[in-house]
Amino acid sequence: MSPSVPLQEMIRAIRSARTQCEERGVIQRECAAIRAQFRQVDNGARSHNLAKLLYVHMLGYPAHFGQMECVRMIASPRYSEKRVGYLGAMMLLDEKQDASLLITNSIKNDLSHSNQYIQSLALCTLACMGSAEMCRDLAPEIDRLLRASNSYIKKKAALCAVHIVRKVQDLGELFVPAARSLLTEKNHGVLHGAVVLITELCENNPETLERFRKTVPDLVQIMKSLVISGYSPEHDVAGISDPFLQVRILRLLRILGRNNEAASEAMNDLLAQVATNTDSTKTVGNAVLYETVLTVLDIKSESGLRVLAVNILGRFLLNNDRNIRYIAMTSLQKIVGTDHIAVQRHRGTIVDCLKDQDASVKRRALELSLALVSASNIRSMMKELLLFLSSCPLELRAQAASGIFNAAERYAPSQRWHIDTILHVLTTAGGDVRDETVPNLIQLITNTSELHCYTVHKLYRALLTDISQQSLVQVACWCIGEYGDLLLRGECQETEPVQVTEDNILDALEVVLQSHMSSPATRGFALTATMKLSTRITDNVDRIRSIVSIYGSCIDVELQQRAVEYNALFKKYDHMRAAVLERMPVIEKNSPGHTNGESAGEALKEVQPAQGSTAPSLPSNTASTAGGDLLDLLGGFEPTPPAPAPQGLTSTHTHTHTHTQISMIKCIFLQCCFFCFCFCFFFSTVPTLTVYDKGGVTLTLSCEKQSNSGLIVTLTASNSTDSDISGFTLQAAVPKSVQLHMKAPSGDFLPARGAAKVTQMVVLNNPNKVGYHVWRCCCCFFINNINKGN
Amino acid sequence: MMRFLLLFSRQGKLRLQKWFMPMSEREKKKIIRDMTTMVLARQPRTCNFLHWKDLKIIYKRYASLYFCLAVESQENELLALEIIHRYVELLDKYFGNVCELDIIFNFEKAYFILDEFLMGGEIQETSKQIVNRSIEASDMLQETMEEYMSKPAF
Numbered sequence: 001m002s003p004s005v006p007l008q009e010m011i012r013a014i015r016s017a018r019t020q021c022e023e024r025g026v027i028q029r030e031c032a033a034i035r036a037q038f039r040q041v042d043n044g045a046r047s048h049n050l051a052k053l054l055y056v057h058m059l060g061y062p063a064h065f066g067q068m069e070c071v072r073m074i075a076s077p078r079y080s081e082k083r084v085g086y087l088g089a090m091m092l093l094d095e096k097q098d099a100s101l102l103i104t105n106s107i108k109n110d111l112s113h114s115n116q117y118i119q120s121l122a123l124c125t126l127a128c129m130g131s132a133e134m135c136r137d138l139a140p141e142i143d144r145l146l147r148a149s150n151s152y153i154k155k156k157a158a159l160c161a162v163h164i165v166r167k168v169q170d171l172g173e174l175f176v177p178a179a180r181s182l183l184t185e186k187n188h189g190v191l192h193g194a195v196v197l198i199t200e201l202c203e204n205n206p207e208t209l210e211r212f213r214k215t216v217p218d219l220v221q222i223m224k225s226l227v228i229s230g231y232s233p234e235h236d237v238a239g240i241s242d243p244f245l246q247v248r249i250l251r252l253l254r255i256l257g258r259n260n261e262a263a264s265e266a267m268n269d270l271l272a273q274v275a276t277n278t279d280s281t282k283t284v285g286n287a288v289l290y291e292t293v294l295t296v297l298d299i300k301s302e303s304g305l306r307v308l309a310v311n312i313l314g315r316f317l318l319n320n321d322r323n324i325r326y327i328a329m330t331s332l333q334k335i336v337g338t339d340h341i342a343v344q345r346h347r348g349t350i351v352d353c354l355k356d357q358d359a360s361v362k363r364r365a366l367e368l369s370l371a372l373v374s375a376s377n378i379r380s381m382m383k384e385l386l387l388f389l390s391s392c393p394l395e396l397r398a399q400a401a402s403g404i405f406n407a408a409e410r411y412a413p414s415q416r417w418h419i420d421t422i423l424h425v426l427t428t429a430g431g432d433v434r435d436e437t438v439p440n441l442i443q444l445i446t447n448t449s450e451l452h453c454y455t456v457h458k459l460y461r462a463l464l465t466d467i468s469q470q471s472l473v474q475v476a477c478w479c480i481g482e483y484g485d486l487l488l489r490g491e492c493q494e495t496e497p498v499q500v501t502e503d504n505i506l507d508a509l510e511v512v513l514q515s516h517m518s519s520p521a522t523r524g525f526a527l528t529a530t531m532k533l534s535t536r537i538t539d540n541v542d543r544i545r546s547i548v549s550i551y552g553s554c555i556d557v558e559l560q561q562r563a564v565e566y567n568a569l570f571k572k573y574d575h576m577r578a579a580v581l582e583r584m585p586v587i588e589k590n591s592p593g594h595t596n597g598e599s600a601g602e603a604l605k606e607v608q609p610a611q612g613s614t615a616p617s618l619p620s621n622t623a624s625t626a627g628g629d630l631l632d633l634l635g636g637f638e639p640t641p642p643a644p645a646p647q648g649l650t651s652t653h654t655h656t657h658t659h660t661q662i663s664m665i666k667c668i669f670l671q672c673c674f675f676c677f678c679f680c681f682f683f684s685t686v687p688t689l690t691v692y693d694k695g696g697v698t699l700t701l702s703c704e705k706q707s708n709s710g711l712i713v714t715l716t717a718s719n720s721t722d723s724d725i726s727g728f729t730l731q732a733a734v735p736k737s738v739q740l741h742m743k744a745p746s747g748d749f750l751p752a753r754g755a756a757k758v759t760q761m762v763v764l765n766n767p768n769k770v771g772y773h774v775w776r777c778c779c780c781f782f783i784n785n786i787n788k789g790n
Numbered sequence: 791m792m793r794f795l796l797l798f799s800r801q802g803k804l805r806l807q808k809w810f811m812p813m814s815e816r817e818k819k820k821i822i823r824d825m826t827t828m829v830l831a832r833q834p835r836t837c838n839f840l841h842w843k844d845l846k847i848i849y850k851r852y853a854s855l856y857f858c859l860a861v862e863s864q865e866n867e868l869l870a871l872e873i874i875h876r877y878v879e880l881l882d883k884y885f886g887n888v889c890e891l892d893i894i895f896n897f898e899k900a901y902f903i904l905d906e907f908l909m910g911g912e913i914q915e916t917s918k919q920i921v922n923r924s925i926e927a928s929d930m931l932q933e934t935m936e937e938y939m940s941k942p943a944f
Contacts, residue, residue: 127910287868322837
């Protein structure tokens with residue numbers, strides 16, 4: 001076909017423009033000329049003008065004034081003009097433009113044109129940009145073409161029907177009979193179109209899916225002839241006969257065989273045949289194999305076939321071609337939940353892919369490796385994952401770090417390994433970890449009391465090397481503050497002994513306090529740690545005093561507040577300082593399922609401490625050693641900190657038993673809860689707080705000032721479970737300086753579903769006007785529960 | 791279903807765009823920008839598949855042109871590579887040793903060939919010969935019609 005000379009000249013002119021400005025000038029001139037030409041009546045160069053306009057449009061310049069010209073050219077009797085007109089319609093018009101409605105009539109006429117190439121233009125345009133109204137108008141016409149025309153038009157009509165069904169779901173019914181009959185055609189183009197149409201109809205409507213299940217034998221037959229038949233030059237691609245049609249049929253079989261035993265049974269042999277006979281040296285063969293594997297894994301195939309499919313994926317993993325490795329891992333990711341053991345066999349190859357150059361492959365390998373971690377392979381997998389973390393691209397670091405934490409939490413073989421792993425991650429990728437890592441790690445450290453010495457030594461060493469990783473520095477400061485006395489002792493059985501003086505520790509903390517790299521939160525940690533050390537060290541308390549008083553005038557409000565409060569602790573409340581800054585109790589985590597390599601105990605519920613004890617700045621109130629005058633504990637109650645081990649729980653059990661004389665036979669489920677809360681107020685009222693809410697039992701507290709030194713606290717308990725609670729009693733303990741008077745409760749029986757509440761008033765008298773008020777309460781009650789596993 | 795096919799040069803200049811779903815001009819421009827930046831930023835020996843929003847992007851470089859095809863998530867990526875390759879073969883057969891300049895100066899022919907191969911986001915014809923024959927026949931029709939129309943009537 002002779003090229004359009006005016007078009008090519010214009011293209012040459014545009015390309016030779018040296019600057020953007022020059023190009024714009026050329027295009028403006030050309031567009032003006034084109035616009036003038038459009039206004040003229042018929043001239044021989046119309047198609048060239050529109051083609052020029054389309055080129056300008058592709059460069060990104062506005063071309064909307066060509067829309068009406070497209071409409072006019074589509075209506076022209078000349079084929080060349082129709083061709084360019086339809087092309088313009090597909091490029092410039094879409095269903096949102098008003099002009100698109102104007103071409104509906106032209107399309108309708110052209111669909112019944114005698115010349116098949118003009119028909120094909122109309123079909124193509126309809127399939128590209130047909131709106132819902134156009135589709136509704138022209139659907140019967142398309143159906144007619146599906147039945148009675150040559151194969152060239154039939155295949156186009158089939159894809160047009162696909163577009164119509166996508167736009168207007170209800171018209172699907174119209175095409176079902178025609179689609180069915182098209183499956184008997186011999187022409188591959190028509191067959192392909194028919195398979196696509198049937199796929200679309202089945203995905204659209206489940207009833208149609210049921211009807212088309214009967215075509216499974218026909219499809220199997222077609223596939224067989226494609227796979228077994230000899231060389232057909234027309235459709236051959238690298239030895240595979242018509243791979244496009246094969247893949248489409250496999251996809252349809254997948255949809256038909258899903259959740260259906262009979263259909264899956266019918267295609268079993270075929271799938272096995274395709275899987276074994278397809279040549280996998282070229283990409284085409286692998287494309288067909290890939291589709292086969294996806295189909296096998298999705299239908300109800302027999303186990304032998306599934307193993308074959310997973311093995312094919314395993315072979316893909318060893319392929320030299322990166323693309324194939326990538327899709328193998330994507331598919332394995334989908335089945336790692338269901339066929340875990342089969343995928344585990346290929347773990348070695350997957351871990352090797354972590355070292356691949358390609359970022360997409362690395363990402364897939366990381367996801368798959370994290371999914372494959374289990375209790376038996378945790379040590380070796382973690383070595384590989386930590387190696388990966390040190391060299392992985394930045395965008396994968398956060399994901400890798402959080403994946404490693406989750407895996408370590410679930411399968412850690414020992415506490416020490418767990419802590420080592422977390423420390424390793426923090427030193428390598430500390431900047432990319434999530435915020436809750438710091439409290440999680442602190443909680444983990446407090447739990448492993450035998451490793452406190454080892455942990456604090458390691459963290460101190462890490463702090464000396466590098467203070468840029470904020471999470472690490474925060475945890476290190478906290479530990480040094482808590483366990484500084486262990487650090488000073490020097491010997492520790494698991495690390496080399498090193499002499500650490502009090503000055504060294506204070507120096508390290510001061511460096512963190514003064515460094516520009518430390519975030520405000522980190523500095524807060526460091527200041528609190530320095531303060532805590534005042535009770536752990538003996539010689540340099542003055543130094544701590546001076547540090548604290550300097551920060552009393554710090555610009556940062558948080559630091560200033562802390563410093564002022566600690567100053568107050570040094571001056572006015574020095575007698576309380578030791579008790580306030582004591583060792584923290586073990587912090588309980590809220591989530592269950594925390595194995596950590598040791599069994600956690602039986603069905604007895606975990607003991608829950610209060611909300612306030614996790615933040616390091618609030619004083620804790622375990623009274624194991626000095627400072628016992630802080631709390632006057634309940635008579636006979638052991639002040640064991642709420643430990644997760646069952647031993648601690650049973651000891652409180654026996655105490656409650658003697659305390660309240662319960663009959664064990666009647667009670668199936670005993671709940672004994674122990675909570676402590678502390679709030680600090682300087683002679684102000686506290687609004688209503690919910691201090692305890694667990695297992696359907698809620699306890700709220702509201703305060704009201706009565707006189708200058710008196711306070712009335714009302715405790716209200718309610719029960720939202722389905723069973724009654726009997727024997728509800730409340731006990732409270734307060735410091736010796738405060739007088740407590742508990743009035744009689746309204747009752748001890750809490751009916752189910754919050755039908756009534758129990759209230760108890762408590763009067764507190766504070767004649768000495770002590771600043772802090774620390775309370776401890778215990779409530780004991782019984783629930784008769786029918787199902788034990790509550 | 792395929793969503794769009796883009797051809798662009800190594801400098802990011804667009805040579806062909808085919809959209810199989812209706813989209814506004816602004817969206818199209820944004821997608822073109824995103825695609826060119828993403829694909830041109832890829833290293834030479836990496837895999838040809840990308841993820842973008844909920845679509846899979848398959849791209850392949852032939853000489854100085856990048857062919858970028860976006861498909862929905864249930865499609866077969868390896869087959870998409872084959873589709874791109876088939877289109878290049880068709881162009882090659884038509885133009886005879888096709889190069890980028892052929893596609894620049896004869897862009898409307900490239901579109902006509904594409905419209906014989908793909909339609910509505912799906913493959914239309916799986917046989918190379920039939921597609922070539924259809925293009926030749928349409929061209930022949932155009933020429934004879936031109937000649938007929940331009941001949942003086944007696």
